[in-house]
Amino acid sequence: MTIDLGRGLVLRNPVMTASGTFGYGEEYTDFVDLSQLGGIIVKGTTLNPREGNPYPRMAETPSGMLNCVGLQNKGVQYFIDNIYPRIKDFDTNVLLNLSGSCLDDYVKGAEKVDVLDKIPAIELNVSCPNVKQGGMAFGVTTTGISQVVSEVRKVYHKHLMVKLSPNVTNIAEIALAAEAAGADSVSLINTLMGMAIDAEHRKPKLSVITGGLSGACVKPVALRMVWQVAKAVKIPVVGLGGISNATDAVEFMLAGASAIEIGTANFIDPAVSVKVAEGMREYCERHGFQKVSELTGSLDA
């Protein structure tokens, strides 16, 4: 079940948990044996602390949800001093999702994380739709993504995964730019920008009006984008977007993903991640695959 994503990031199996849906892992240890996961990607962290957006930050939608949390976190230094010591010895890969609102934030944040022994990779968040002048500004143009990835690459020596925004016209172009700038892998998709309205009160349901859509409803879009990106780039692709069970996960692998992340489904079944890992193993046995990595891109099309 092992997956080698390159530059030292080796997963026990292809299943990771998506940033912002699994806290720091600690919230889920009553339900999940973390050693059964390929990795966990902890909450989006920025150089400086952020209080995030006002409540309400969530609206349920058909087969999904919108959120506009706005990267609430206590900053990289707090993470290093207080959270990292608690989670560094988890028996799985702990990846940090790093976000920023300017180039300098990303670079300084990455420098600080580079020296943390037990963090084998950063997932660079250039695609948060909920922060003004936020990461997404970098993630929606090829020049923006080239700039931020190449600057972070200069200071960050371990595996650099870049999380892509689906809110673009040609995601393959963006992925190619990330690859050219030095990304070791790309993960996609972040949430799709959306909106919900309370018609009775003629008000937006979210405090900042728009938010990011996630959950089962985004899966077809995510799958299509993973397929497009996997055809375009040579670096590994990590697929996410609406994965709720092992079959969903296998579909992302067939479309070209080397590994997957589970996000919103953690809210509905806190133990879903380990079930997906087990289900993928069963799928491989049933279909005669020796290695789970053989699934990647093996779509018969």
Add this chain to the structure above:
Amino acid sequence: MKQIADFTLVEKECFGNAVLLRLRGERPLPEIAPGQFVQVRVDGSPSTYLRRPISIHDVDSDKNEIVLLVQMVGEGTRHLGNTNVGESLNIVLPLGNGYTLPEKEERVLLVGGGIGIAPLYYLGKCMDVKPAFLLGGKKASDLVRLEAYRALGDTFVTTEDGSLGEKGMVTMHSVWKEREFDKIYVCGPKRMMMAVADIAKANGVWCEVSLEHLMACGLGACLCCVEDTVDGHLCVCKEGPVFNIRRLKW
């Protein structure tokens, strides 16, 4: 330790728009503090994607049973209310922090509004002191299982239409003038809780309230259900749902 398990519905009682669900688990229940809540998965409702957070009305540890009092306000809770005896519901529990129990001989008032009366029954039951309840609703039929509350302690009632007890809001009840309390525990609509908190503050009385925010994970992971407190944005699901009013910016 938190548990995720299927619970079988063993008893159901309907009270107009509210429904009482007695649910039995197969495993022994973890320790459940009054004021903690559960997240119930809603199956077979396409528009209901997330679990529904529901307060715990009662616990019977000997039988591995929990009792929920659910107000059917939307499609998700209506689906839960339509569960039949013998069917099962998938539940995560116990979540959040409970109320702080009173010290011996403290005089306590438990103030509930509408379906917010639900967790106060289990709270009153867990106390070593005899609680007094002040329960308010729009109309008499909003206030269910009053006999159960009366069995635990003095139970005062208000209804907005005057169909039961004193007419008006809980904050207008005569008990506030007639008695003094050391601790006030509140659960109900936000405006009502704020009004009770004002009374507590004006009299310098300790007061805890239980907040209800829209939430997704229920575990403190998604950061959707935050309340803006004196300590910044805190998750109602993990740092709450019970807060001392001193921590709130009300």
